[in-house]
Amino acid sequence: MIYSKIAGIGSFVPEKVLTNEELCNIVDTSDEWITSRTGIKERRIAEKGLTTSDIAAAAAKKALDISGLKPEDIELILVGTITPDMIFPSTACIVQDKLGLKNAAAFDISAGCSGFIYSLSVADSFIKSGKYKNILVIGADLLSRITDYEDRSTCVLFGDGGGAAVLTANIQNNRGILSTHMHSKGGHDDILMLKAGGSLMPASLESVNGREHYIKMKGSELFRYAVNYLKDIAQEAIDFNGLKPEDIDLFVPHQANVRIIEATAKKLKFPMERVFVNVEKYGNTSSGSIPIALDEAYKSGRIKENDIVLIDAIGAGLTWASSIIRW
Ligand code: ACO
Numbered sequence: 001m002i003y004s005k006i007a008g009i010g011s012f013v014p015e016k017v018l019t020n021e022e023l024c025n026i027v028d029t030s031d032e033w034i035t036s037r038t039g040i041k042e043r044r045i046a047e048k049g050l051t052t053s054d055i056a057a058a059a060a061k062k063a064l065d066i067s068g069l070k071p072e073d074i075e076l077i078l079v080g081t082i083t084p085d086m087i088f089p090s091t092a093c094i095v096q097d098k099l100g101l102k103n104a105a106a107f108d109i110s111a112g113c114s115g116f117i118y119s120l121s122v123a124d125s126f127i128k129s130g131k132y133k134n135i136l137v138i139g140a141d142l143l144s145r146i147t148d149y150e151d152r153s154t155c156v157l158f159g160d161g162g163g164a165a166v167l168t169a170n171i172q173n174n175r176g177i178l179s180t181h182m183h184s185k186g187g188h189d190d191i192l193m194l195k196a197g198g199s200l201m202p203a204s205l206e207s208v209n210g211r212e213h214y215i216k217m218k219g220s221e222l223f224r225y226a227v228n229y230l231k232d233i234a235q236e237a238i239d240f241n242g243l244k245p246e247d248i249d250l251f252v253p254h255q256a257n258v259r260i261i262e263a264t265a266k267k268l269k270f271p272m273e274r275v276f277v278n279v280e281k282y283g284n285t286s287s288g289s290i291p292i293a294l295d296e297a298y299k300s301g302r303i304k305e306n307d308i309v310l311i312d313a314i315g316a317g318l319t320w321a322s323s324i325i326r327w
Contacts, residue, residue, distance in 0.1 A: 001174070002127060004123060004127040004135075004168070006166070007134075008165070010058075010164050012161065012163075013160065013282060017042050018045045020035065027150065027156075038257045038259070038283075040283045040284075042282075043160075044159050046144060050142070051085045051094075053098060057095050062164070064166055076123065079140060080108070080139040080140075083146055092108050112317055113287065114182070114314060114317070116291050120177065121321065123167050124167070127169050132169075135167045140161070162292070163290070163291025174326060179237055179323065181233055182321045188318045192216070193215075194214065195207075195216065223259075229320040230254070234264065245269055249303070250276055252294055252309060254290060255284060276302060294309070304327070307326075308325075308326055311324075
Protein backbone atom coordinates (compact mmCIF):
# COMPACT_ATOMS: atom_id res chain seq x y z
CA MET A 1 0.00 0.00 0.00
CA ILE A 2 1.30 3.48 -0.89
CA TYR A 3 0.43 6.32 1.50
CA SER A 4 0.82 10.04 0.74
CA LYS A 5 2.73 11.28 3.76
CA ILE A 6 2.96 14.95 4.68
CA ALA A 7 6.72 15.49 4.59
CA GLY A 8 6.56 19.24 5.14
CA ILE A 9 3.99 21.94 5.82
CA GLY A 10 4.16 25.74 5.78
CA SER A 11 1.98 28.82 5.62
CA PHE A 12 2.18 32.52 4.92
CA VAL A 13 -0.10 35.43 5.78
CA PRO A 14 0.49 39.10 4.90
CA GLU A 15 1.71 41.34 7.75
CA LYS A 16 -1.02 43.97 7.63
CA VAL A 17 -3.82 43.34 10.14
CA LEU A 18 -7.35 44.71 9.62
CA THR A 19 -9.24 44.70 12.92
CA ASN A 20 -12.98 44.76 13.50
CA GLU A 21 -12.57 48.26 14.95
CA GLU A 22 -10.92 49.44 11.72
CA LEU A 23 -13.76 47.91 9.68
CA CYS A 24 -16.20 50.06 11.66
CA ASN A 25 -14.61 53.07 9.92
CA ILE A 26 -15.29 51.53 6.50
CA VAL A 27 -18.84 50.08 6.80
CA ASP A 28 -21.75 50.30 9.25
CA THR A 29 -20.81 47.45 11.59
CA SER A 30 -19.52 46.79 15.09
CA ASP A 31 -16.97 44.55 16.80
CA GLU A 32 -19.86 43.11 18.82
CA TRP A 33 -21.83 42.10 15.66
CA ILE A 34 -18.82 40.57 13.89
CA THR A 35 -17.57 38.72 16.97
CA SER A 36 -20.94 37.35 18.02
CA ARG A 37 -21.99 36.28 14.46
CA THR A 38 -18.62 34.95 13.23
CA GLY A 39 -15.97 34.78 15.98
CA ILE A 40 -13.65 36.84 13.76
CA LYS A 41 -11.60 39.61 15.47
CA GLU A 42 -9.12 40.46 12.71
CA ARG A 43 -7.91 39.37 9.28
CA ARG A 44 -4.77 39.87 7.16
CA ILE A 45 -4.79 42.08 4.07
CA ALA A 46 -2.13 41.89 1.36
CA GLU A 47 -0.28 45.07 0.50
CA LYS A 48 -0.50 46.41 -3.05
CA GLY A 49 1.60 44.37 -5.44
CA LEU A 50 1.54 41.13 -3.44
CA THR A 51 -0.11 38.34 -5.45
CA THR A 52 -1.61 34.92 -4.74
CA SER A 53 1.47 33.29 -6.27
CA ASP A 54 3.68 35.26 -3.84
CA ILE A 55 1.65 33.93 -0.91
CA ALA A 56 1.65 30.42 -2.38
CA ALA A 57 5.38 30.44 -3.09
CA ALA A 58 6.25 31.75 0.39
CA ALA A 59 4.18 29.01 2.05
CA ALA A 60 5.52 26.36 -0.34
CA LYS A 61 9.15 27.36 0.29
CA LYS A 62 8.67 26.71 4.02
CA ALA A 63 7.01 23.34 3.36
CA LEU A 64 9.78 22.32 0.94
CA ASP A 65 12.54 23.31 3.38
CA ILE A 66 10.95 21.18 6.13
CA SER A 67 10.44 18.22 3.77
CA GLY A 68 14.16 18.00 2.99
CA LEU A 69 13.35 17.49 -0.69
CA LYS A 70 15.17 19.42 -3.40
CA PRO A 71 13.24 21.65 -5.83
CA GLU A 72 13.98 19.21 -8.67
CA ASP A 73 12.33 16.35 -6.73
CA ILE A 74 8.84 17.89 -7.06
CA GLU A 75 6.92 16.24 -9.92
CA LEU A 76 3.56 18.02 -9.66
CA ILE A 77 2.33 21.36 -8.29
CA LEU A 78 -1.37 21.81 -7.49
CA VAL A 79 -2.75 25.17 -6.38
CA GLY A 80 -6.27 25.36 -4.99
CA THR A 81 -7.36 28.96 -5.51
CA ILE A 82 -10.26 31.13 -6.66
CA THR A 83 -8.07 34.24 -6.83
CA PRO A 84 -5.36 33.27 -9.35
CA ASP A 85 -2.83 35.97 -10.28
CA MET A 86 -4.58 36.04 -13.67
CA ILE A 87 -7.01 33.79 -15.53
CA PHE A 88 -4.08 32.20 -17.34
CA PRO A 89 -1.34 31.05 -17.08
CA SER A 90 -2.15 29.10 -13.94
CA THR A 91 -0.88 30.27 -10.57
CA ALA A 92 0.73 26.82 -10.24
CA CYS A 93 2.95 27.59 -13.27
CA ILE A 94 3.90 30.96 -11.77
CA VAL A 95 4.81 29.25 -8.46
CA GLN A 96 6.87 26.72 -10.43
CA ASP A 97 8.92 29.55 -11.91
CA LYS A 98 9.28 31.40 -8.59
CA LEU A 99 10.62 28.30 -6.81
CA GLY A 100 12.57 26.75 -9.70
CA LEU A 101 10.58 23.48 -9.60
CA LYS A 102 11.76 22.68 -13.11
CA ASN A 103 10.73 18.99 -13.23
CA ALA A 104 7.09 19.51 -12.22
CA ALA A 105 3.81 19.62 -14.10
CA ALA A 106 1.53 22.30 -12.69
CA PHE A 107 -2.14 23.26 -12.65
CA ASP A 108 -4.77 25.06 -10.56
CA ILE A 109 -7.91 23.63 -8.99
CA SER A 110 -10.99 25.82 -8.60
CA ALA A 111 -13.25 24.49 -5.84
CA GLY A 112 -13.95 27.54 -3.69
CA CYS A 113 -13.06 27.07 -0.04
CA SER A 114 -12.68 23.30 -0.66
CA GLY A 115 -9.72 24.01 -2.98
CA PHE A 116 -7.01 22.68 -0.68
CA ILE A 117 -8.77 19.39 0.16
CA TYR A 118 -9.74 18.86 -3.49
CA SER A 119 -6.06 19.41 -4.42
CA LEU A 120 -4.93 17.06 -1.65
CA SER A 121 -7.32 14.44 -2.98
CA VAL A 122 -6.02 14.72 -6.56
CA ALA A 123 -2.42 14.56 -5.30
CA ASP A 124 -3.18 11.51 -3.15
CA SER A 125 -4.65 9.71 -6.18
CA PHE A 126 -1.54 10.41 -8.28
CA ILE A 127 0.70 9.11 -5.49
CA LYS A 128 -1.42 6.00 -4.79
CA SER A 129 -1.47 5.19 -8.53
CA GLY A 130 2.34 5.25 -8.58
CA LYS A 131 2.46 8.05 -11.17
CA TYR A 132 4.26 10.57 -8.93
CA LYS A 133 6.24 10.32 -5.66
CA ASN A 134 6.58 13.97 -4.60
CA ILE A 135 3.81 16.53 -4.99
CA LEU A 136 3.48 20.10 -3.76
CA VAL A 137 -0.11 20.92 -2.74
CA ILE A 138 -1.00 24.55 -2.07
CA GLY A 139 -4.15 26.36 -0.96
CA ALA A 140 -3.88 30.14 -1.30
CA ASP A 141 -6.30 33.00 -1.75
CA LEU A 142 -6.21 36.76 -1.78
CA LEU A 143 -9.87 37.43 -1.12
CA SER A 144 -9.36 41.12 -0.30
CA ARG A 145 -8.96 41.71 -4.05
CA ILE A 146 -12.48 40.37 -4.74
CA THR A 147 -14.18 41.66 -1.58
CA ASP A 148 -16.61 44.56 -1.78
CA TYR A 149 -15.69 46.92 1.07
CA GLU A 150 -19.05 48.65 0.59
CA ASP A 151 -20.92 45.41 1.44
CA ARG A 152 -20.94 44.90 5.21
CA SER A 153 -22.49 41.45 4.93
CA THR A 154 -19.37 40.02 3.23
CA CYS A 155 -16.40 42.32 3.84
CA VAL A 156 -16.14 41.45 7.54
CA LEU A 157 -15.68 37.74 6.75
CA PHE A 158 -12.69 37.44 4.46
CA GLY A 159 -8.90 37.67 4.65
CA ASP A 160 -5.73 36.77 2.74
CA GLY A 161 -3.31 33.89 3.23
CA GLY A 162 -2.18 30.48 2.13
CA GLY A 163 -0.52 27.25 3.11
CA ALA A 164 1.25 24.33 1.48
CA ALA A 165 2.04 20.68 2.07
CA VAL A 166 4.67 18.49 0.42
CA LEU A 167 3.29 14.98 -0.08
CA THR A 168 5.66 12.10 -0.56
CA ALA A 169 5.03 8.41 -1.32
CA ASN A 170 5.44 6.26 1.80
CA ILE A 171 5.55 2.46 1.67
CA GLN A 172 7.33 2.00 5.03
CA ASN A 173 4.29 2.26 7.31
CA ASN A 174 0.65 3.40 7.35
CA ARG A 175 1.34 7.10 7.98
CA GLY A 176 -0.21 9.53 5.52
CA ILE A 177 -3.58 10.26 3.97
CA LEU A 178 -6.00 7.47 4.94
CA SER A 179 -8.84 8.69 2.72
CA THR A 180 -10.25 11.70 0.90
CA HIS A 181 -13.90 12.43 0.05
CA MET A 182 -15.28 15.02 -2.38
CA HIS A 183 -18.77 16.14 -3.36
CA SER A 184 -20.24 18.94 -5.42
CA LYS A 185 -23.67 20.28 -6.24
CA GLY A 186 -23.93 22.77 -9.10
CA GLY A 187 -26.77 25.20 -9.51
CA HIS A 188 -26.01 27.27 -6.45
CA ASP A 189 -24.34 30.27 -8.11
CA ASP A 190 -26.94 32.50 -6.52
CA ILE A 191 -25.65 31.61 -3.03
CA LEU A 192 -21.97 32.34 -3.64
CA MET A 193 -20.31 33.64 -6.78
CA LEU A 194 -18.12 36.17 -8.51
CA LYS A 195 -20.02 36.80 -11.72
CA ALA A 196 -17.83 39.02 -13.90
CA GLY A 197 -14.47 38.60 -15.57
CA GLY A 198 -15.19 35.27 -17.29
CA SER A 199 -16.96 34.31 -20.52
CA LEU A 200 -20.41 34.93 -19.03
CA MET A 201 -19.76 38.57 -18.25
CA PRO A 202 -16.47 39.90 -19.61
CA ALA A 203 -15.12 42.98 -17.87
CA SER A 204 -16.92 46.12 -19.04
CA LEU A 205 -17.84 49.54 -17.73
CA GLU A 206 -21.23 48.08 -16.73
CA SER A 207 -19.69 45.12 -14.86
CA VAL A 208 -17.38 47.46 -12.94
CA ASN A 209 -20.14 50.00 -12.18
CA GLY A 210 -22.42 47.13 -11.09
CA ARG A 211 -19.72 45.92 -8.65
CA GLU A 212 -19.91 42.51 -10.35
CA HIS A 213 -16.20 41.81 -9.87
CA TYR A 214 -16.80 41.21 -6.17
CA ILE A 215 -18.04 38.22 -4.15
CA LYS A 216 -21.82 38.03 -3.86
CA MET A 217 -23.13 35.78 -1.10
CA LYS A 218 -26.37 34.77 0.59
CA GLY A 219 -24.88 34.19 4.03
CA SER A 220 -27.70 32.62 5.97
CA GLU A 221 -28.55 30.09 3.20
CA LEU A 222 -24.90 29.13 2.96
CA PHE A 223 -24.75 28.79 6.73
CA ARG A 224 -27.43 26.07 6.68
CA TYR A 225 -25.74 24.12 3.86
CA ALA A 226 -22.37 24.48 5.61
CA VAL A 227 -23.46 22.99 8.93
CA ASN A 228 -25.23 20.00 7.34
CA TYR A 229 -22.69 19.19 4.62
CA LEU A 230 -19.67 19.64 6.88
CA LYS A 231 -21.19 17.25 9.39
CA ASP A 232 -22.06 14.72 6.65
CA ILE A 233 -18.64 14.78 5.00
CA ALA A 234 -16.83 14.45 8.35
CA GLN A 235 -19.04 11.50 9.26
CA GLU A 236 -18.42 9.93 5.83
CA ALA A 237 -14.65 10.01 6.43
CA ILE A 238 -14.96 8.65 9.98
CA ASP A 239 -17.23 5.79 8.85
CA PHE A 240 -15.11 4.97 5.77
CA ASN A 241 -12.10 4.37 8.02
CA GLY A 242 -14.06 2.35 10.58
CA LEU A 243 -13.35 4.98 13.23
CA LYS A 244 -15.40 6.67 15.94
CA PRO A 245 -15.31 10.41 16.70
CA GLU A 246 -13.24 9.65 19.82
CA ASP A 247 -10.49 8.14 17.61
CA ILE A 248 -9.87 11.55 16.01
CA ASP A 249 -7.06 13.36 17.84
CA LEU A 250 -7.74 16.72 16.18
CA PHE A 251 -10.53 18.01 13.94
CA VAL A 252 -9.35 20.90 11.74
CA PRO A 253 -12.45 22.30 10.00
CA HIS A 254 -12.64 25.08 7.42
CA GLN A 255 -12.23 28.38 9.25
CA ALA A 256 -15.21 30.41 8.01
CA ASN A 257 -17.28 31.12 11.08
CA VAL A 258 -16.91 29.85 14.66
CA ARG A 259 -20.69 29.27 14.83
CA ILE A 260 -20.49 26.90 11.83
CA ILE A 261 -17.54 25.12 13.47
CA GLU A 262 -19.33 24.78 16.85
CA ALA A 263 -22.59 23.63 15.25
CA THR A 264 -20.77 21.00 13.15
CA ALA A 265 -18.82 19.74 16.18
CA LYS A 266 -22.04 19.53 18.17
CA LYS A 267 -23.79 17.49 15.46
CA LEU A 268 -20.78 15.13 15.40
CA LYS A 269 -20.78 15.00 19.23
CA PHE A 270 -17.19 16.20 19.05
CA PRO A 271 -15.78 18.15 22.07
CA MET A 272 -14.44 21.62 21.16
CA GLU A 273 -11.18 20.78 23.04
CA ARG A 274 -10.29 18.57 20.06
CA VAL A 275 -11.30 21.11 17.41
CA PHE A 276 -8.72 23.57 16.05
CA VAL A 277 -9.95 27.15 15.67
CA ASN A 278 -7.97 30.18 14.47
CA VAL A 279 -10.72 32.01 12.55
CA GLU A 280 -10.48 34.88 15.07
CA LYS A 281 -7.05 35.82 13.66
CA TYR A 282 -7.53 35.40 9.91
CA GLY A 283 -11.23 35.28 9.01
CA ASN A 284 -12.09 33.07 6.04
CA THR A 285 -9.06 32.69 3.76
CA SER A 286 -10.86 30.21 1.44
CA SER A 287 -8.35 27.64 0.13
CA GLY A 288 -5.74 28.99 2.55
CA SER A 289 -7.85 28.18 5.59
CA ILE A 290 -7.12 24.46 6.11
CA PRO A 291 -3.36 24.47 5.38
CA ILE A 292 -2.80 27.57 7.54
CA ALA A 293 -4.69 25.87 10.38
CA LEU A 294 -2.82 22.57 9.89
CA ASP A 295 0.51 24.38 9.93
CA GLU A 296 -0.35 26.27 13.12
CA ALA A 297 -1.75 23.14 14.78
CA TYR A 298 1.41 21.16 13.94
CA LYS A 299 3.88 23.88 14.92
CA SER A 300 2.07 24.55 18.23
CA GLY A 301 2.16 20.83 19.15
CA ARG A 302 -1.60 20.25 18.78
CA ILE A 303 -0.77 17.66 16.07
CA LYS A 304 1.89 15.07 16.94
CA GLU A 305 3.38 12.26 14.88
CA ASN A 306 0.92 9.38 14.35
CA ASP A 307 -2.08 11.53 15.39
CA ILE A 308 -5.32 10.97 13.46
CA VAL A 309 -6.40 14.31 11.99
CA LEU A 310 -9.74 15.04 10.32
CA ILE A 311 -10.13 18.01 7.95
CA ASP A 312 -13.23 19.23 6.10
CA ALA A 313 -14.35 22.25 4.07
CA ILE A 314 -17.23 23.65 2.03
CA GLY A 315 -17.20 26.36 -0.61
CA ALA A 316 -18.55 27.84 -3.81
CA GLY A 317 -20.02 25.41 -6.33
CA LEU A 318 -21.17 24.14 -3.95
CA THR A 319 -18.25 21.87 -3.21
CA TRP A 320 -17.45 20.06 0.01
CA ALA A 321 -14.69 17.66 0.96
CA SER A 322 -12.93 15.89 3.82
CA SER A 323 -9.86 13.81 4.56
CA ILE A 324 -8.43 11.76 7.41
CA ILE A 325 -4.66 11.82 7.81
CA ARG A 326 -2.43 9.73 10.08
CA TRP A 327 0.22 12.42 10.64
N1 ACO B 1 -22.64 44.41 10.72
C1 ACO B 1 -23.84 44.66 11.26
N2 ACO B 1 -24.98 44.12 10.76
C2 ACO B 1 -24.88 43.31 9.70
C3 ACO B 1 -23.65 43.01 9.11
C4 ACO B 1 -22.49 43.60 9.65
N3 ACO B 1 -21.26 43.36 9.16
N4 ACO B 1 -23.87 42.17 8.07
C5 ACO B 1 -25.19 41.93 8.02
N5 ACO B 1 -25.80 42.62 9.01
C6 ACO B 1 -27.22 42.65 9.33
C7 ACO B 1 -28.10 42.30 8.16
O1 ACO B 1 -28.35 43.43 7.37
C8 ACO B 1 -29.34 41.79 8.85
O2 ACO B 1 -30.09 42.90 9.24
P1 ACO B 1 -31.71 42.89 9.11
O3 ACO B 1 -32.16 41.74 9.98
O4 ACO B 1 -32.10 44.23 9.61
O5 ACO B 1 -31.97 42.66 7.65
C9 ACO B 1 -28.82 41.16 10.13
O6 ACO B 1 -27.48 41.66 10.30
C10 ACO B 1 -28.82 39.64 10.11
O7 ACO B 1 -28.20 39.17 8.97
P2 ACO B 1 -28.08 37.63 8.67
O8 ACO B 1 -27.47 37.44 7.34
O9 ACO B 1 -29.37 36.98 8.93
O10 ACO B 1 -27.08 37.15 9.86
P3 ACO B 1 -26.53 35.71 10.14
O11 ACO B 1 -26.77 35.37 11.54
O12 ACO B 1 -26.93 34.71 9.10
O13 ACO B 1 -24.95 35.91 9.99
C11 ACO B 1 -23.21 35.52 8.42
C12 ACO B 1 -24.42 36.33 8.77
C13 ACO B 1 -22.12 35.77 9.42
C14 ACO B 1 -22.72 35.94 7.03
C15 ACO B 1 -23.55 34.00 8.42
O14 ACO B 1 -24.73 33.78 7.71
C16 ACO B 1 -22.45 33.15 7.83
O15 ACO B 1 -21.37 33.04 8.38
N6 ACO B 1 -22.74 32.44 6.73
C17 ACO B 1 -21.75 31.60 6.08
C18 ACO B 1 -21.01 32.45 5.13
C19 ACO B 1 -19.64 31.99 4.82
O16 ACO B 1 -18.91 31.51 5.64
N7 ACO B 1 -19.24 32.18 3.56
C20 ACO B 1 -17.92 31.93 3.13
C21 ACO B 1 -17.78 31.04 1.98
S1 ACO B 1 -18.45 29.45 2.14
C22 ACO B 1 -17.96 28.86 3.55
O17 ACO B 1 -16.85 29.03 3.83
C23 ACO B 1 -18.92 28.21 4.42
